[in-house]
Amino acid sequence: MRLTQxxxxxxxxxxxxxxxxxxxxxxxxxxxxxxxxxxxxxYGVELFxxxxxxxxxxxxxxxxxxxxxxxxxxxxxxxDFLKESAGLGTGTIRVGAVGPLHAMEIVAAFHLRYPGxxxxxxxxxxxxxxxxxxxxxxxxxxxxxxGADPRLHYVPYRQHPLVIIVPVTHRLARRRRVDxxxxxxxxxxxxxxxxxxxxxLEDALRRHGIEPNFALEVGSREAxxxxxxxxxxxxxxxxxxxxxxxxxxKLSIDGEQVLTHAHVACLxxxxxxxxxxxxxxxxxxxxxxxxxGQPPAKRTCPADGHATxxxx
Numbered sequence: 001m002r003l004t005q006x007x008x009x010x011x012x013x014x015x016x017x018x019x020x021x022x023x024x025x026x027x028x029x030x031x032x033x034x035x036x037x038x039x040x041x042x043y044g045v046e047l048f049x050x051x052x053x054x055x056x057x058x059x060x061x062x063x064x065x066x067x068x069x070x071x072x073x074x075x076x077x078x079x080d081f082l083k084e085s086a087g088l089g090t091g092t093i094r095v096g097a098v099g100p101l102h103a104m105e106i107v108a109a110f111h112l113r114y115p116g117x118x119x120x121x122x123x124x125x126x127x128x129x130x131x132x133x134x135x136x137x138x139x140x141x142x143x144x145x146x147g148a149d150p151r152l153h154y155v156p157y158r159q160h161p162l163v164i165i166v167p168v169t170h171r172l173a174r175r176r177r178v179d180x181x182x183x184x185x186x187x188x189x190x191x192x193x194x195x196x197x198x199x200x201l202e203d204a205l206r207r208h209g210i211e212p213n214f215a216l217e218v219g220s221r222e223a224x225x226x227x228x229x230x231x232x233x234x235x236x237x238x239x240x241x242x243x244x245x246x247x248x249x250k251l252s253i254d255g256e257q258v259l260t261h262a263h264v265a266c267l268x269x270x271x272x273x274x275x276x277x278x279x280x281x282x283x284x285x286x287x288x289x290x291x292x293g294q295p296p297a298k299r300t301c302p303a304d305g306h307a308t309x310x311x312x
Contacts, residue, residue, distance in 0.1 A: 001039065008035035009047060010068040013057055073136035077273065092118040093275055096132040096141035098125060098196065099221070101241055102157060102262050103142045110282045117275075125219075127194035133267055140266045140279045144196035144238075153271040155280060157262040157287070160240040162200055164251040167231050177254040180208050187215035187233035189224055196260050201236040204258040 011021035012032065022029045040047050047061035057065055079091075093110070097103035100123065107119050122129075122138055132138040134151060142157065164183070166172050172182070183205065190212065191198040205212050215233035218224055224235045229247045238260050242250055264283050266276045 001042065002035075005035040005039040005042075006068055007072070008032045009039055009061075010065065010072060012036060012048070012055060013061065013065040013068075017053065017055060069136055076136075077270070091116075091275065092120055093140065093279060094120045094122065094138040095279075096122050096124065096129040096138035098129055098142065098144045099123065099241060106142065106264070106279075106283055106286055109286050110279060113282055114278065125192060125194040126196045130265075133265060136267075139270070139273075139276055140264060143263045143265050144260050151268055152265050153268045154263045154265045155283060157264050157283065158240075159259050159261045160238045162197065162204075162236045162253060162258040162260065163239045163242060164234055164236055164253060165225070165228050165242065165248050166234045166251065167228055168247055168249060169231060170234065170249070172234075172251060173249040175249075175251055178251045179254045180205060180210065180256070183234075184210050184213075186213060188212050189216045189218065189227045189233040189235040190214055191221075191224065192217060192219045197236060197238060200258050200260050204253075204256070 008021065008025065008027075008031070011025050012018055015021045015024055018029050018032050018036075022032045025032065036047065045060050046058050047064060049056045049058055095103060095107060100121075103121060103123075107121065110117075111119060122132060124132065126144055129138075129141045129143055130149070130152070133141050143154075164172075164178055172178055188201075190201075202212055216227055218227060221237065221241060224237065225243075225245070225248070227233065228235050229245070236258070239250075244250075264280065266280075270276050271280075
């Protein structure tokens with residue numbers, strides 16, 4: 001087996017098509033097709049089901065894909081190590097996040113401390129972001145939930161209460177607070193399954209014996225806001241992420257705090273990697289700056305020995 005054949009197979013499995021794989025590898029489509037077929041023919045195994053333009057991994061293909069994923073992740077880790085040995089002056093850190101707010105304040109501080117490093121950010125809900133870590137597609141992640149997954153290493157970051165948003169025409173719009181019991185018969189606009197905001201609200205309602213009444217399920221915070229503005233229902237959002245709008249009213253939840261918890265996570269097996277450690281050190285410093293209320297501290301960048309100022 002040639003490594004180029006395995007790399008072509010992995011690229012097709014990762015990107016879902018020969019065209020996208022060829023683009024990612026900077027080679028021609030016939031080259032990718034030839035290498036994948038040569039791999040299959042050499043071992044007498046079918047790695048993909050092919051139906052027109054649709055390509056799906058077979059059971060054997062899924063097993064080989066997982067092996068290849070580990071191999072190429074180790075290859076990338078070796079590259080990162082060599083770059084890190086030069087003082088974290090170059091390279092890329094891949095960040096997964098459930099939303100831009102927490103991630104961007106950390107990334108801003110990281111960029112100021114390590115200006116030579118490129119940062120790639122991938123947004124998704126909590127389940128998608130965890131999958132990105134487990135599949136080695138991201139190095140670190142900013143999550144809105146904590147799970148007891150032994151494969152992951154977590155560090156608490158922040159917590160924020162949920163608030164209820166209603167359109168200005170709603171019967172509750174003149175209120176400042178609302179009890180969960182008052183939501184019993186309300187039409188609720190919910191995020192997609194896998195959203196931590198949704199899970200936090202559902203858990204709180206069910207503790208009160210209330211089954212959520214879904215009016216609409218949408219896949220983004222922006223879509224939730226627009227649906228509420230249009231009067232399609234009411235919704236829960238993190239107070240940290242709420243943006244004031246004359247067409248909306250924000251209500252605190254009375255009686256108990258319904259919280260979302262932000263954590264920064266990485267694969268447990270990679271927590272000692274220098275690039276990952278550098279990210280977690282920046283997280284620690286961001287928290288210290290916020291808690292102290294002091295101006296951003298001057299810090300020395302190990303890459304060049306120059307002082308940088310964190311202005312998050």
